[in-house]
Amino acid sequence: MDEIAIVEQALRRAAPHMLMSVVEEALRRYYGALDVELRLADYGLRSLQLVGSNPHAVQPLPIHSSPQGRAFGAQEPYVTRTADSVQAHLPVTIRGDRMGVLTVTVAKDHDIVPQLPELQHICEALGHEILVAERDTDLYVLARRAARLTLAAEMQWQLLPGRSCARPEFALGAHLEPAYAIFGDNYDWSASADHLTLTVTNGMGEGIEAALLTNLAINALRNARRAGLGLADQAALADQAVYAQYRGRSYVSVLLLRFDLTSGEVEAVDAGSPRLWRLRDRTVERVSFESQLPLGMFEDTVYTAERFTVRPGDRLLFGSDGVYDAASPDGESYGERALARALTSTRLLPPTQVPGAVLRELAAYHGDTPLEDDALVVCLDWRGRQDDARGGGGRESAPPEPADA
Secondary structure, three states, X not given: OHHHHHHHHHHHHOOHHHHHXXXXXXXXXXXXXXXXEEEEEOOOOOEEEEOOXXXXXXXXXXXXXXXXXXXXXXXXXEEEEOOOEEEXXXXXXXXXXXXXXXXXXXXXXXXXXXXXXXXXXXXXXHHHHHHHHOOOOOHHHHHOOOOOOOHHHHHHHHHOOOXXXXXXXXXXXXXXXXXXXXXXXXXXXXXXXXXXXXXXEEEOOOHHHHHHHHHHHHHHHHHHHHOOOOHHHHHHHHHHHHXXXXXXXXXXXXXXXXXXXXXOEEEEEEEOOOEEEEEEOOEEEEEEOOOOOOEOOOOOOOOOOEEEXXXXXXXXXXXXXXXXXXXXXXXXXXXXXXXXXXHHHOOOOOOOOHHHHHHHHHHHHHOOOOOOOOEEEEEEEEOOOOOOOOXXXXXXXXXXXXXXX
């Protein structure tokens, strides 16, 4: 453990672009590493890109068919052996946000398995420092892209809180497509000691205009939340900000929720098109709310919060209209029946993998023609507080639809 403390201290002191040099030197000295490489998941969650001065000079590795991808997907160390060496592939994940994989190569006669817990500690320290370093260098951001982002997509990815988040009470995963050309869809979350606030957003328009509109709405909602306003007032303040800028010419559809981490009670403001489905005891049903006006459509709109309750074991799936309105070659909307089947078929996957799986299924459902709109899926698994006697499983007060199980 002394080695871990030395590495952590060296990482804190290192220049932002030198983190991997510090890790490589430490692993060679203390763990007999012959080679060390860090790969970060690309924006589309399809490949693992090498971190380096010229990341695109090295072939990326597929997430779904490589040893590194196996460690990334399972979120567990995975050891492979060749005639000459042993490789340990370790996930780099911070608070549930999957960043990439660190691969450590040692000699074939080196027993690296007992050292895996220590190496995982180093991966965690490296991940924390990468998050801090990204304020001052583009090195790690560049490694995440397998292709050039559109300007609208650049703006949207910089606005997002991450792709996943985990705490004892819940686990979240989210994904957007087309990852390199999104424009209006977005999500946001923030967790405190007692609450989780989750926002799913669909800004109208295309390209830069849609990205600017969504940026304004998200930052207005954050400003209101950080001022301590309640959920309905957050929506009202953001509504005023968007209307003041666009005077009703453009508006933003938002589903805004606030979860009580102790009781499982949820406040919700449905201001537009994002929708919610719930998987409970293998039964999928849409959770509907009273429709309210999108943010910025009219001046001084008044919003009202509704309430329902989640139970431990519930899985919630949020989708933008680019998901549920996408049509099959026969003209049936994905949200009519296919989305419920996808949610059921992915019930054994962790929430970090569900959005990507649903969007892949959506692409197959839609057929050969490209999607007409960007598509967003957010998956939330609710665990509740295990030390709470109620466990979030009190009697449910549901919105007008549906009939609860």
